[in-house]
Amino acid sequence: MPALTHKRSPDYKPFCFLFCIFALCWITALLFAGGMTTSIKAGMAFLDWPLSNGSINPEGWRTESDKMAEHSHRLLGMKIGLLSIVLFLWTYLRESRAWVRTLARVLVLVVILQGVLGGSRVRFDQLNIMSENNLLAQSFAVMHACGAMVVLGILVALTLANTRRWIEGPPSERSPCPPGVKRWGIAATLAIFLQILVGAIMRHADAGLAIPSFPMASSGSLLPAYWNFDVSIHFAHRIGALLVTAILLIFLGKIWGSPSAKQTLSYGVLLVSAILGLQIFLGALTIWTAKNPYAATTHHLVGAFLLASTWALTFLAHHPQQSTTLR
Known part of the structure; x- marks a missing residue:
C-alpha cells in the first residue's frame, strides 16, 4: 500500500x-x-x-x-x-x-x-x-x-x-472570523436543512396546495380556515421560511459587520442574498401556478442551492487561516 x-x-x-x-x-x-x-x-x-x-x-x-x-x-x-x-x-x-x-x-x-x-x-x-x-x-x-x-x-x-x-492562499493579516459568524453560519445551515426536511414531508404527502393561496392562507387571514395534517405541514413550511429568512439575514449581517469576514466572504453574502430572494419568489410562484411541476422543481433545486451556498460560507468561515475568498 x-x-x-x-x-x-x-x-x-x-x-x-x-x-x-x-x-x-x-x-x-x-x-x-x-x-x-x-x-x-x-x-x-x-x-x-x-x-x-x-x-x-x-x-x-x-x-x-x-x-x-x-x-x-x-x-x-x-x-x-x-x-x-x-x-x-x-x-x-x-x-x-x-x-x-x-x-x-x-x-x-x-x-x-x-x-x-x-x-x-x-x-x-x-x-x-x-x-x-x-x-x-x-x-x-x-x-x-x-x-x-x-x-x-x-x-x-x-x-x-x-x-x-x-x-x-497566504495567511491573512486580519484576524479570523469571529465566533459569532461561525455560530450563526451553523445555525443558518441547520435551519435551511430542517426547512428542506419539512418541505420534503410536504411534497411527499402531496400537501403542496393544502393552502392554495399566498400570502394569505385563507380569505383575509394569514391563518388557515381549518386544520388537518396536510394544512399543518404546509403552514409549518411557510413559518419555516420566515424563520430561515430571519436566521440567514442575521448570519449575513454578522459577516457584513465583521471586517475580516466581509473581506473574504462579501461576494458570498451577495450571492446568498440573491438566492434567498429567488427562492421566496419561487415558493410563491409554486402556489400561484397551482404547483406547476417546473416551478415546484425549480423551487426544490434552488432550495438546495441556498443550503449549499450557506454551507459554503460557513465552511469558509472556519478556514484556519482565513485565506479563502469568493472573489
Whole structure:
C-alpha cells in the first residue's frame, strides 16, 4: 500500500478541483431529475429496483414522461455513485490531508446509503407490499430527499478544500472570523436543512396546495380556515421560511459587520442574498401556478442551492487561516 500512496501531497491539484466541479454539475442534474420525479408523481413508474421493468434500459422510457423522469433519476444516481468512487480513489492515492480523505470516504458511504433509501422507497411502496397506507415508503422518500442534501454538502466541502486559495492562499493579516459568524453560519445551515426536511414531508404527502393561496392562507387571514395534517405541514413550511429568512439575514449581517469576514466572504453574502430572494419568489410562484411541476422543481433545486451556498460560507468561515475568498 505505501507504494500506491507515496505520491500523496497537500498541494493544489487542478484536475482534482475540476473533477469536483464536474461532480457538482452532475448532482445538480440529479437533484432536478429527483425533484421532477416527485413533482409529477413518477416515483413508481417502475415497480422494481434496482432494475427498471427488469432491465437497465427499459422499453419506452424515453417516450413516456413518468418513466423518463424516474429512469433518468436512477441513471444519474448511478453516475454520482461512480463519480464518488473515482473521487475517493483519487484522494486516497494523491491527497495527504487525512480529513479530506475521510470526507471522500464518507461521500461514498452516503451515496451508497442514498441508493438503498431510494430503492427502499420503491420496494416498500404500498403497490408492492399491499399495505393499507404508504407511510413507510414516504418515510424512505423523505430520508432520501434529505440524504441528497448531505451528499451535496460533502461535495461542496470537497470542492472548496481543493481550491487553490484554500490550499495555497497566504495567511491573512486580519484576524479570523469571529465566533459569532461561525455560530450563526451553523445555525443558518441547520435551519435551511430542517426547512428542506419539512418541505420534503410536504411534497411527499402531496400537501403542496393544502393552502392554495399566498400570502394569505385563507380569505383575509394569514391563518388557515381549518386544520388537518396536510394544512399543518404546509403552514409549518411557510413559518419555516420566515424563520430561515430571519436566521440567514442575521448570519449575513454578522459577516457584513465583521471586517475580516466581509473581506473574504462579501461576494458570498451577495450571492446568498440573491438566492434567498429567488427562492421566496419561487415558493410563491409554486402556489400561484397551482404547483406547476417546473416551478415546484425549480423551487426544490434552488432550495438546495441556498443550503449549499450557506454551507459554503460557513465552511469558509472556519478556514484556519482565513485565506479563502469568493472573489
